[in-house]
């Protein structure tokens with residue numbers, strides 16, 4: 369019988385299994401798919417944004433305050449510098465982009481997974497692939513498990529957890545780490561199984577929704593003169609360094625600066641992903657619209673001054689030739705449709721009202737309203753096991769002795785930038801450490 373069973377061979381599960389084994393525990397790692405680290409392999413477009421550079425307090429500031437508070441102890445136990453050290457010690461060369469995102473130099477996530485696998489092997493972790501866990505067995509003792517008296521009875525009796533049901537077998541074990549991830553990209557193995565088990569063991573699972581996901585958008589009528597529902601913008605076109613804003617009832621509710629990609633159904637890229645979580649949270653209340661600031665580093669007044677200057681000094685040029693920051697040629701017809709100006713108009717025929725509309729579009733080009741944010745296409749999901757029911761110092765369940773929770777199964781969703789792998793690595797590390805200590809009866 370293993371001392372610790374870890375369910376899920378992603379970032380959190382691998383770190384949990386490795387850390388538990390380094391402390392002397394017999395560890396069994398169960399993974400549903402035929403390989404470890406599937407999401408690491410697809411992370412960062414296959415390049416793997418391992419973590420984020422900088423002081424750990426700065427890294428934490430990028431999370432929502434309650435999530436930052438929860439992962440703070442774990443991130444101090446396994447900070448960004450430490451996960452980088454673990455990888456570079458084994459020969460991985462990394463570089464930091466100007467925006468703080470850390471990647472392998474040779475741009476492949478495969479090397480990251482190979483190194484983590486090597487760590488598991490050296491530590492003696494038994495890895496079982498194609499091992500789908502069906503549930504976690506626990507002994508049933510009467511009374512609410514959160515009551516003190518009940519906890520004392522359980523403590524005297526031993527752990528509540530009895531083992532895990534795997535397809536075709538039962539693995540007896542008193543200490544189980546759930547690292548089964550979220551439910552985005554279900555083909556990668558993550559189908560929300562961990563939440564079903566956590567709920568069955570008495571945990572609250574906060575409502576799950578998309579985060580870091582593309583936006584499906586219904587374009588404004590001005591871009592669809594035929595009234596068709598199709599998103600008309602050319603897919604594959606990207607805007608560099610713009611600000612995407614979400615508005616509700618005219619009020620800005622979210623913004624993200626970076627690159628924006630037009631897709632077949634709407635918007636993707638860092639900007640769209642960056643605002644998606646808030647957009648989903650707001651959509652149930654009322655319509656959320658999206659607009660782009662094409663000149664985010666210049667004030668409205670400066671853009672207005674520049675535009676007027678250019679128009680005044682180029683009376684015979686067509687307005688379509690106006691310098692427009694990030695806008696590629698294929699988007700110009702849509703931009704001018706929004707500004708209600710014929711792109712072939714010569715500058716001398718552009719009125720003051722036209723100029724005002726142009727500047728308004730440069731600083732807030734309205735594209736349409738968000739129709740849907742597909743959870744399955746998100747890099748992570750928001751929601752999951754309630755943070756109040758897990759001890760942030762140890763990742764022990766406060767509800768069910770012998771159970772440890774980590775990674776995306778928890779109600780944590782960081783922004784784009786290596787934050788989510790950092791949270792998964794750190795919480796996994798602490799969960800494995802605690803499970804091993806509890807199992808081996810050490811301090």
Ligand SMILES: Cc1cc2nc3c(=O)[nH]c(=O)nc-3n(C[C@H](O)[C@H](O)[C@H](O)COP(=O)(O)OP(=O)(O)OC[C@H]3O[C@@H](n4cnc5c(N)ncnc54)[C@H](O)[C@@H]3O)c2cc1C
Pocket residue numbers: 375376377378379380381398399400401404405406407408410411412413416417418419499500501502547548549550552553556557558559560561562746747748774775776777785786787788789790792
């Ligand atoms: C396309 C994409 C790109 C991303 N890019 C980045 C990035 O560059 N940087 C970053 O920080 N984050 C990125 N993320 C997010 C990051 O990958 C996740 O936050 C992180 O992998 C979560 O780790 P985890 O171990 O909690 O879960 P996962 O990595 O999802 O691992 C969970 C594992 O549990 C297994 N499992 C599930 N159910 C069972 C079961 N019943 N029995 C046995 N095993 C089971 C699954 O097969 C899976 O292997 C990206 C995500 C996606 C989808």
